[in-house]
Amino acid sequence: MSGSHLQRIIVGWALLAGATPARAADEFSGADKLRTIYSAEFRFTRQGFPVVPVAIAEGLARVTISAGPSGGVRLFPEGEGSSEVRGEDAWQVRASATVPAKLQHWAVVWRGKPGQGDEADAQIKRWKELGEKPRRFEQGTVFGVGGEVLDRREVLVGVGPFGKPEEAEHAFEALARKAALANPGVFTELVDRPHGQLEAVGSKTGMSVRNEGVLWFVAGGDSPLRVEAEGTAAKALTRVSGAYFGKLYVTLDRNGSLAVVNALPEDRLLAGLLPAEIFPNAPEEALKAQAVAARGELLAKIGTRHIGDPFRLCSQTHCQVYSGAGRETARTTAAVAATRGEVLFTADGKDLADTVYSANCGGHTENNENVWPDMPALPALRGHRDAPAAGKSDIYAAGVSAENLARFIDQPPVAYCGQARLGAGDRFRWTVKRTAAELDKLLDQYHLGKIRAIEVPQRGVSGRALAVRVVGSARSETIRGELRIRQAFGGLRSSLFVVELKDGDAIFRGAGFGHGVGMCQTGAVGMAEAGKSYQQILRHYYPGTVLRKLW
Secondary structure: OOHHHHHHHHHHHHHHHOOOOOOOOOOOOOOOHHHHHHOOOOEEOOOOOEEEEEEEEEEEEEEEEEOOOOOOEEEEOOOEOEOOEEEEOEEEEEEEEEEOOEEEEEEEEEEEOOOOHHHHHHHHHHHHHOOOOEEEEEEOOEEEEOOEEEEOOEEEEEEEEEOOHHHHHHHHHHHHHHOOOOOOEEEEEEEEOOEEEEEEEEOOOOOEEEEEOEEEEEEOOOOOEEEEEEEEEOOEEEEEEEEEOOEEEEEEOOOOOEEEEEEEEHHHHHHHHHHHHOOOOOOHHHHHHHHHHHHHHHHHHOOOOOOOOOOOEEOOOOOOOOOOOOOOOHHHHHHHHHOOOEEEEOOOOOOEOOOOEEOEOOOEOOOHHHHOOOOOOOHHHOOOEOOOHHHOOOOOOOOOOHHHHHHHHHOOOOOHHHHOOOOOHHHOEEEEEEOHHHHHHHOHHHOOOOEEEEEEEEEOOOOOEEEEEEEEOOOEEEEEOHHHHHHHOOOOOOOOEEEEEEOOEEEEEEEOEOOOOOEEHHHHHHHHHOOOOHHHHHHHHOOOOEEEEOO
């Protein structure tokens, strides 16, 4: 019998016998390990901080988890609180016999709160009478903190199902001809989670530990765990490298590939997140405002993002950028500690405010529903001038026009985000040219022929383009959605622009960087430099909200 085979038998026996006593389970542990990682439930550390599972990477073929010299890596096949394996400095994880998740996508035709069950039933009846097959769903979460219960759930009525999200999106035009749609969107239903065997092989002994679906890892000492991984994405080799505090679990993503998830307390997460989201050398009050806004985003998005995935949030701009351990700075960590547990609530104090933010609003923020049509219009996210009250002349008193928008871009009025010493420059005003050849390549998927004109038939309250009509010699195409417009023209800094064609080239003159909803990060810097407190900054960008301390 080979030594490696004998080691596998010994390890398997040790796990069944519970040879190594595990410490008591914390509040993130659960008997049903797979139910736990797909759940939208909130769990808290003993110190009172929410635990947030954030995806580090997906689409991986192999993952290596290692630790520093102070204790090695502790492996928990059944989750912390179960039997564990110690003594290894590193584990390499692979998956076998994998089956992708089964997902269905639904075109959302109605949204409401849990108490609106009768209206949801009426909507289902209505859409059945219109010949559709509607279903009722619920997303979001309920959690208790600070002596009160916060209900973040939302009831949805969806029509479908569709095999791909794009198919659900394309259905809206036909559905809108049958009945009015309020805040349409796409809901992803997890019909069956992905399946497969995960195997971890120890670096010292070659011992093998197998488990269905998920394996947990915890550092044996105070050092963070290190992740080295690689996989393929869009036919290109992808490598991931980084260090992370808290727990790590390796599981299967919706495609059946490996995913690495970092489950860590909110304060640790924000300490690693803030330096990636705002200049660490920004004024102290701007950093505090960013800490409060980022904390609110964490709480507001749990249960509404990445439904059907084995984590709550991602580490990309889709959620918030998180780069792991070792990126923290003393100033940003101090801002997190100084605002511990502080979040913004709506004016009535009954719900969390949605504290979205962007890099630079260009001098005017935007209404949230114009950027994200699946959201209702929120009072705290109304577009307005990014300027002191005395300087807020209504530049669009007669509505947004090509003339006053061009004047706003070419002759910018006073704005906090324009006068800040950090983050202004080419984020505040910019000019980009796309040559005729570049336009042909970027818009090739639409089969337009030679580009004759680029028109903007719909704009938001800030002047941002919400729809762009591209006229070609063969046909025309209307591109809708703030982000899609930016992407369609090669990653424009924002959709707040005017455009003209010259000899086939498109010249974009624009303002701002990002979607422009909520807090303008550069403007927060400008306000702090002008002597404003973080409370004043938050009131400026989220009017009518109330700042409260939950933990």
